[in-house]
Amino acid sequence: MKLYIKNMVCSRCKMIVKSELEKLGLQPVSVELGEVELPADIPANKKQxxxxxxQAYGFNLIDDKRSRLIERVKNLIVTLVHQPQEGYLKTNLSDYLSRELHHDYTYISNLFTQVEGTTIEKYYIAQKIERVKELLVYDELSLSEIAFQLHYSSVAHLSSQFKKVTGLTPSHFKQLGERKRRPLEEL
Structure with a gap:
């Protein structure tokens, strides 16, 4: 049986969910972003x-198909940006989401915008900018290396997008020394 969970966007989230399920006497087969597989069906009172x-950790079970689809879109984007795989995205985002979710991109896009009040593209850009902020704060990579890692066409493109979203240049953000990052679940 699969359970779908809203706001589960990082490795720590997966650990918390697994731990809470185990406290309730359940042994999950797998715990992924936004999704838990249990070995058997569970009664409605156990779901509650x-x-x-x-809920004590800011997570919620998702029962309807539309909300599950939105969470899967978010989780695919978070994984794509924050845990890039070898080969990254060899196609455009719309084709990638359509292929992974087995739905027409227009349907996914319209549903996402209707439910979230923002476009998939803006959500994707917000995730990328938060990742840039994180990498700038870590101060281990140059801006060129960050642009390359996040597949920007150039440092200028990254800088332009960063300024448009944050109002600051990447170098000014770095100079501020403040960690003006937002938690992933708030994006």
Missing amino acids: EIDNAL
Whole structure:
């Protein structure tokens, strides 16, 4: 049985969810971003118990298909930006999402905008900018290396997008020394 969980966007989230399920006597087969697989079906009252336990950490069980699809879009984008795989994205984002979700991109895009009040593209850019902020704060990579890692066409493109979203240049952000990052679940 699969459970779908809203706001589960990082490795720590996966650990918390797994731990809470185990406290409730459940042994998940797998725990992925936004999704948990259990070895068997569970009764409705147990689902409510799970939902109550997870709400303490800002998570919610998702029952309707539309919300599950939106969470899967978010989780695919978060994974794409924050845990890039070898080969990254060899196609455009719309083709990638359509292929992974087995839905027409127009449907996914319209549903996402209707539910989230922003476009998939803006959400994707927000995730990339948060990743740039994180990498700038770590101060281990140059701006050129960050642009390359996040597949920007150039440092100028990264800088332009960063300024448009944050109002600051990447170098000014870095000079501020403030960690003006937003948690992933707030994006």
